[in-house]
Amino acid sequence: MPGVLLQKGQKAMPIKSESFIRRAERDDLDVIVEWMEDEDFQRFLYGDPARSPKQIREQIVGMLGRSVGHTMPGGIYLMVDSHKDGPLGLVLLQNISWRNRNCSLDVYLGKKEFREGFVAGLATFRALEYCFDELNLHRVSAYIYAFNRPSWRTFEMTGAVRELELENHVLRDGALHAIYGYGLLRSEFEQFRKKFTRMEGVTLKSMIADLVVREGAET
Amino acid sequence: MYQRRNAQGVPALSVYLNFVEWGLVIEQTDTYIRTTDPDDATTLVQLYAWSDVRCALLDQKREPMMPTVDELREILASPEAAKGAFHTLEDGTGQIRGFCCLRGLSQDTSFCEVSILPLAEANLELPCMDAGMKFILKRAFAHHGLQKVMTHVLDKETRVRAFYLEHGFRSAGTQREALYANGKYHDIEALICWNPQGARRVIAEGSESHAN
Numbered sequence: 001m002p003g004v005l006l007q008k009g010q011k012a013m014p015i016k017s018e019s020f021i022r023r024a025e026r027d028d029l030d031v032i033v034e035w036m037e038d039e040d041f042q043r044f045l046y047g048d049p050a051r052s053p054k055q056i057r058e059q060i061v062g063m064l065g066r067s068v069g070h071t072m073p074g075g076i077y078l079m080v081d082s083h084k085d086g087p088l089g090l091v092l093l094q095n096i097s098w099r100n101r102n103c104s105l106d107v108y109l110g111k112k113e114f115r116e117g118f119v120a121g122l123a124t125f126r127a128l129e130y131c132f133d134e135l136n137l138h139r140v141s142a143y144i145y146a147f148n149r150p151s152w153r154t155f156e157m158t159g160a161v162r163e164l165e166l167e168n169h170v171l172r173d174g175a176l177h178a179i180y181g182y183g184l185l186r187s188e189f190e191q192f193r194k195k196f197t198r199m200e201g202v203t204l205k206s207m208i209a210d211l212v213v214r215e216g217a218e219t
Numbered sequence: 220m221y222q223r224r225n226a227q228g229v230p231a232l233s234v235y236l237n238f239v240e241w242g243l244v245i246e247q248t249d250t251y252i253r254t255t256d257p258d259d260a261t262t263l264v265q266l267y268a269w270s271d272v273r274c275a276l277l278d279q280k281r282e283p284m285m286p287t288v289d290e291l292r293e294i295l296a297s298p299e300a301a302k303g304a305f306h307t308l309e310d311g312t313g314q315i316r317g318f319c320c321l322r323g324l325s326q327d328t329s330f331c332e333v334s335i336l337p338l339a340e341a342n343l344e345l346p347c348m349d350a351g352m353k354f355i356l357k358r359a360f361a362h363h364g365l366q367k368v369m370t371h372v373l374d375k376e377t378r379v380r381a382f383y384l385e386h387g388f389r390s391a392g393t394q395r396e397a398l399y400a401n402g403k404y405h406d407i408e409a410l411i412c413w414n415p416q417g418a419r420r421v422i423a424e425g426s427e428s429h430a431n
Contacts, residue, residue: 095279096280100404101399161395163394164393168328168367171328176329185395
């Protein structure tokens with residue numbers, strides 16, 4: 001709890017959240033397109049230097065338009081949703097390499113009031129759990145613009161290492177900016193989980209258990 | 220203007236490569252640089268051997284490719300290849316020693332990816348490989364006016380890495396365990412070479428970039 005000093009040996013109170021992640025569906029297309037038209041989406045999300053904004057937009061629309069899930073897709077799109085506030089953002093797992101067991105991660109919160117808070121960190125944490133525990137990946141990468149400090153700070157907190165610094169690499173507002181390339185290995189994420197036991201109440205597993213309880217209560 | 224050596228054994232001549240359309244003149248002994256044509260596919264396919272994975276030949280997901288000769292022939296017949304993205308490097312005897320290429324040119328951010336591909340690592344000691352590297356850098360900087368060029372190498376490609384460093388490249392960092400090949404993970408290092416003259420490519424509306 002903020003402002004409360006813990007005694008030695010005392011455990012911090014587990015974190016709870018109303019937000020959850022789920023697979024993006026065709027019904028989400030309108031809200032995603034609305035976010036994509038926001039200039040912040042273009043400014044912050046297109047972190048992959050290998051692909052143009054047009055390619056990414058076409059890929060997102062194409063992925064949402066699919067009727068059945070592939071067993072080994074090249075990309076997976078997840079929605080950050082909330083029981084209280086509705087859809088909050090989008091998690092993009094792209095360039096999934098089943099051979100190298102890695103992918104690149106982008107997290108975008110369409111609702112601006114949630115960007116710098118706990119929701120962004122929690123969505124990143126759950127997306128990483130999904131990558132390592134469900135997809136059995138070995139490494140997750142992220143390309144983040146240097147000016148997007150909240151985003152790369154969040155990723156660093158999970159144990160990710162800044163591996164690349166590409167100066168003058170992306171054009172925004174008429175000027176060239178640096179891109180940081182981050183990498184997080186499974187072993188590093190395991191260490192993070194061991195260290196931050198407060199996350200136990202908001203893991204992917206507990207989130208799913210909570211959703212099951214809620215669904216049961218509604219029916 | 221250039222002269223190509225007779226393939227039947229005439230002694231090598233000093234060769235002048237005059238790429239008038241690019242404003243370049245490369246003077247080099249025992250070297251012939253030409254646009255890679257579809258018939259080079261039979262030589263190029265040797266680079267894709269399983270036992271010798273090369274970073275420059277990985278696909279967008281950083282996975283090794285296994286193209287056939289016919290597929291490579293088709294790629295080399297494509298408009299991009301015809302524009303001169305791939306170049307074949309021959310020594311004074313007319314033997315192909317490797318390739319060099321310039322790909323993924325980004326107009327707005329003023330950089331591209333370059334690669335040098337020797338058929339064997341020992342070929343990096345040959346004058347034609349040095350000429351190929353200088354040629355591709357001149358093309359990127361003098362012709363296209365780019366601010367920088369990038370390349371990537373695997374941790375096991377130590378000789379190729381040293382070759383790039385000798386030609387002005389510097390490390391921009393290493394992505395750990397990013398490729399799985401030959402039974403283990405490999406690191407991929409990004410190398411960057413900046414245009415010593417600064418960029419002259421227009422990077423934004425009404426402005427000229429001189430970034431470094």
